[in-house]
Amino acid sequence: MSGAAISFSGQLINLFASVILLLAFAMLAQRRVMPLINLFALQGATLFLSTVVVAVSTGQHHLYWSAGLTLVLKVIALPLILHRLVRRLYVKWEVESLINIPTIMLVGIGLVIIAFNVALPISQLSDTITRGTLGIALATVMLAFLMMITRTKAIPQVVGFLSMENGLFLAATSATYGMPMVVELGIALDVLVGAIILGVFFFQIRDQFDSLDIRHMERLKDL
Amino acid sequence: MPTLLPIDTLLIAVCAWLAVGLAGLVAPRNTRFIAKTLFPAGALVGMLVGFVSLGSLGAAPETAVLAIGLPDLPFHLRLDSLTAIFGVLLGFISVGISIFAAGYFREGEGTAPGLLCLEYHAFLASMLMVLLADDAYAFMVAWESMALASFFLVTTNHQHAEIRRAGYLYLLIAHVGAISILLSFGVMTANSGDYTFSGMRGQHLSSFWASAAYLLALFGFGAKAGLVPVHVWLPEAHPAAPSPVSAMMSGVMLKTAIYGLLRVSFDLLGSPIWWWGVVALGVGLVTALFGVLYSTVQSDMKRLLAYSSIENIGLIAVGIGLTLIFHSYRMEALAALAMTAVLYHCLAHAGFKSLLFLCTGSVLHATKERSLGKLGGLIHRMPWVAWLALAGVIASAGLPPLSGFISEWLLLQAFLFSPGLPHPWLNMIVPVAAALVVLVAALAGFAMVKFYGIIFLGQMREESLKDAHDAGWWERAGLIWLALITLCLGIFPSSVILRIDAATRQLLGTGLSERMADHGWWMLAPISVERASYQPLVFLAVIVASVLLGRQLVHHLYHGRTRRSAAWDCGYFFQGPRAQDTAEGFSQPIRRIFEPMFRLTRHFPTARDTQPYYSVKVEDHFWHWLYLPLARLVGGISGLITLLQGGRIAIYLLYSFITLILLLLVARP
Numbered sequence: 001m002s003g004a005a006i007s008f009s010g011q012l013i014n015l016f017a018s019v020i021l022l023l024a025f026a027m028l029a030q031r032r033v034m035p036l037i038n039l040f041a042l043q044g045a046t047l048f049l050s051t052v053v054v055a056v057s058t059g060q061h062h063l064y065w066s067a068g069l070t071l072v073l074k075v076i077a078l079p080l081i082l083h084r085l086v087r088r089l090y091v092k093w094e095v096e097s098l099i100n101i102p103t104i105m106l107v108g109i110g111l112v113i114i115a116f117n118v119a120l121p122i123s124q125l126s127d128t129i130t131r132g133t134l135g136i137a138l139a140t141v142m143l144a145f146l147m148m149i150t151r152t153k154a155i156p157q158v159v160g161f162l163s164m165e166n167g168l169f170l171a172a173t174s175a176t177y178g179m180p181m182v183v184e185l186g187i188a189l190d191v192l193v194g195a196i197i198l199g200v201f202f203f204q205i206r207d208q209f210d211s212l213d214i215r216h217m218e219r220l221k222d223l
Numbered sequence: 224m225p226t227l228l229p230i231d232t233l234l235i236a237v238c239a240w241l242a243v244g245l246a247g248l249v250a251p252r253n254t255r256f257i258a259k260t261l262f263p264a265g266a267l268v269g270m271l272v273g274f275v276s277l278g279s280l281g282a283a284p285e286t287a288v289l290a291i292g293l294p295d296l297p298f299h300l301r302l303d304s305l306t307a308i309f310g311v312l313l314g315f316i317s318v319g320i321s322i323f324a325a326g327y328f329r330e331g332e333g334t335a336p337g338l339l340c341l342e343y344h345a346f347l348a349s350m351l352m353v354l355l356a357d358d359a360y361a362f363m364v365a366w367e368s369m370a371l372a373s374f375f376l377v378t379t380n381h382q383h384a385e386i387r388r389a390g391y392l393y394l395l396i397a398h399v400g401a402i403s404i405l406l407s408f409g410v411m412t413a414n415s416g417d418y419t420f421s422g423m424r425g426q427h428l429s430s431f432w433a434s435a436a437y438l439l440a441l442f443g444f445g446a447k448a449g450l451v452p453v454h455v456w457l458p459e460a461h462p463a464a465p466s467p468v469s470a471m472m473s474g475v476m477l478k479t480a481i482y483g484l485l486r487v488s489f490d491l492l493g494s495p496i497w498w499w500g501v502v503a504l505g506v507g508l509v510t511a512l513f514g515v516l517y518s519t520v521q522s523d524m525k526r527l528l529a530y531s532s533i534e535n536i537g538l539i540a541v542g543i544g545l546t547l548i549f550h551s552y553r554m555e556a557l558a559a560l561a562m563t564a565v566l567y568h569c570l571a572h573a574g575f576k577s578l579l580f581l582c583t584g585s586v587l588h589a590t591k592e593r594s595l596g597k598l599g600g601l602i603h604r605m606p607w608v609a610w611l612a613l614a615g616v617i618a619s620a621g622l623p624p625l626s627g628f629i630s631e632w633l634l635l636q637a638f639l640f641s642p643g644l645p646h647p648w649l650n651m652i653v654p655v656a657a658a659l660v661v662l663v664a665a666l667a668g669f670a671m672v673k674f675y676g677i678i679f680l681g682q683m684r685e686e687s688l689k690d691a692h693d694a695g696w697w698e699r700a701g702l703i704w705l706a707l708i709t710l711c712l713g714i715f716p717s718s719v720i721l722r723i724d725a726a727t728r729q730l731l732g733t734g735l736s737e738r739m740a741d742h743g744w745w746m747l748a749p750i751s752v753e754r755a756s757y758q759p760l761v762f763l764a765v766i767v768a769s770v771l772l773g774r775q776l777v778h779h780l781y782h783g784r785t786r787r788s789a790a791w792d793c794g795y796f797f798q799g800p801r802a803q804d805t806a807e808g809f810s811q812p813i814r815r816i817f818e819p820m821f822r823l824t825r826h827f828p829t830a831r832d833t834q835p836y837y838s839v840k841v842e843d844h845f846w847h848w849l850y851l852p853l854a855r856l857v858g859g860i861s862g863l864i865t866l867l868q869g870g871r872i873a874i875y876l877l878y879s880f881i882t883l884i885l886l887l888l889v890a891r892p
Contacts, residue, residue: 098873111884114884114887114888118887118888142880142883142884145876145880145883146880148873148876149873149876149877149880150873152873157872
């Protein structure tokens with residue numbers, strides 16, 4: 001994409017996408033639970049803004065609905081639920097990571113390179129103004145996945161799962177101006193229900209093991 | 224008016240057995256009703272099966288198609304002479320075992336009597352279905368029902384861990400065998416999609432595929448029959464099962480495997496290749512020698528009999544091998560002789576081995592002991608069982624005038640006539656094989672002397688044996704029935720062979736009866752009177768006469784004054800029960816001579832031991848060199864798979880992550 005050809009809204013979208021990627025890295029590096037949830041809320045807010053900009057610049061009305069959903073769910077509801085959970089569960093301690101943070105960052109950079117490489121041919125097929133952000137969306141998904149793998153506590157894993165959904169949403173808006181409304185509603189509801197079920201599970205896990213460390217669950221495998 | 228064909232009667236018998244079994248569920252804890260009503264009813268059905276099969280020997284084959292089974296895949300049934308001869312075996316042997324079982328099963332032993340009754344009669348019904356089946360589908364359904372019913376019977380006393388282990392081993396090997404049989408049928412259908420046996424008879428397989436089908440069948444049926452090296456379940460399952468079940472499995476179920484092997488190699492595959500016979504001969508010889516050697520060194524009476532069953536199955540396989548060799552060279556007269564020996568030995572072994580297993584059941588009930596080292600002198604307390612067991616022992620040792628002698632004699636006759644084979648190698652192998660068969664027969668005699676002598680003769684080794692009681696009347700009746708079968712098979716061989724001939728004729732196209740017709744029923748001369756003949760009645764008369772004469776002579780000549788003196792006691796100051804030869808001591812020479820054949824773990828006392836003891840444990844080489852490495856291999860491979868399943872969520876996520884990345888990279892446009 002040549003610099004002169006990009007409109008103001010296009011540049012704005014690219015900026016937001018970069019912020020989302022940056023936030024994904026920040027979440028990967030974050031050691032504490034509360035700031036992690038705040039970062040997640042911030043990522044949701046950026047996603048909301050970027051969706052609104054896409055909606056305004058392309059005139060796709062259903063994207064307003066998507067943006068609204070994002071705002072309600074990912075910026076307000078889910079962070080609130082998670083905050084309450086953390087307070088009720090008294091898990092404000094540091095998040096342990098299986099691999100040390102610098103190594104994870106290096107792996108993350110490798111993933112971003114892979115994601116951009118993979119996304120390049122797809123974005124060339126697309127004719128949306130947001131096509132440049134596809135690589136970023138894929139990278140966000142992968143970084144969230146990486147966070148789920150490397151964290152040992154249950155709450156950061158859930159945050160990783162939700163953040164992955166953010167990446168998927170970004171990918172959808174950037175490649176095809178969003179998914180059909182039914183699918184989007186479905187996914188949003190899934191995420192909400194998933195978060196609530198996981199919240200219930202957290203209590204069960206803590207009752208069982210006196211901890212939210214998922215390494216305790218290794219004993220559950222059948223041998 | 225529709226007439227009742229024999230095959231219909233047999234089908235009714237199958238249903239009757241199932242009905243008797245289901246009736247056991249009506250009052251599963253009412254031992255009296257089940258033992259004294261249902262088991263005798265099952266025996267009546269067995270009698271019916273025996274006589275109907277006897278009547279249809281030599282008749283034209285009858286077929287039937289049942290409307291049960293899968294859609295478009297009904298059960299095909301067929302009653303021909305081969306089925307009939309094994310039907311005779313199943314029917315008449317089951318009569319004796321069912322009558323015995325009526326007196327045997329008591330309250331409070333493992334599985335509820337009603338359930339046991341169902342399993343037992345389902346076992347009988349499925350064996351009859353195996354014999355009647357005329358397509359691979361019906362055959363496999365009946366075969367697997369038979370395996371399952373017998374598995375549940377073996378694990379009757381499932382509260383003991385070693386019995387569960389024995390049952391598991393049995394089920395495992397039964398299934399490996401069943402897979403092999405299924406593959407063999409698959410090869411024989413030759414992609415025609417026709418699973419009926421008549422369709423398989425019509426296929427003309429190339430020699431490669433025919434050989435593959437034969438070898439698969441040999442392995443599959445060998446696993447059920449107990450051929451080396453898939454024999455290991457037999458010495459575990461037989462001691463674990465209740466005695467009537469051991470008798471049924473050893474006497475009848477092993478023979479259904481022989482039936483299957485005969486059906487496949489002679490009926491379905493048509494013309495055999497000579498080396499098939501050599502394979503069966505070799506496997507049979509190894510099995511027979513292995514079985515008899517291990518049976519001589521056992522200290523558990525039921526294990527001893529189980530190994531003896533392996534030996535007999537080996538002899539039957541030798542006979543089948545010999546038949547295949549002769550048949551492939553179109554030496555039909557000799558093939559008929561060997562086949563007659565095979566079928567005769569099936570009948571004889573079914574009779575005497577079930578008799579012996581039932582006797583061990585009576586001894587077990589009377590003494591609560593299975594170990595030979597704690598028995599002895601039981602002939603004083605259990606004369607009925609002891610004398611009836613003697614019949615089984617003589618037959619099993621292959622001595623005249625009982626059944627075992629006839630079949631082994633016929634088999635050896637077949638060997639003696641073999642120098643006419645048009646193959647130099649075979650002419651060299653066959654005499655060696657004959658010599659080994661004779662060795663096996665002699666060692667079988669040794670094992671039987673040990674079995675009988677240690678259990679019934681001498682002095683009682685334990686105080687508690689003084690309370691042993693003889694078998695009840697039901698048990699005695701069952702034993703007498705089987706002893707009579709053994710006796711008749713020994714005394715009237717010509718009449719029996721004329722009946723067997725129908726099956727031989729069906730499989731080989733020729734029988735022995737032409738050559739035997741001109742001799743009377745009292746004389747057995749399979750080829751010609753000049754070569755060899757045997758007159759069982761004359762033999763019996765001579766034995767009886769000489770025994771009576773000897774007794775009279777001793778009675779009259781001996782002066783009757785008993786002297787008691789200690790002068791020549793040869794150092795035995797005290798001749799107590801502990802000074803008798805033990806089971807281990809009796810077989811010590813065999814253990815010494817054939818030492819490389821056994822895996823021995825011995826403990827000798829030293830001079831300084833305060834509590835000296837001697838122990839010897841004989842284990843199976845196959846178990847250590849074949850089964851344990853195989854089990855370790857399977858365990859190792861399964862262990863590799865559990866490595867994948869680490870139990871850590873991070874690892875599971877990593878799997879999907881790596882898969883995702885790889886797919887993204889591979890699927891790039």
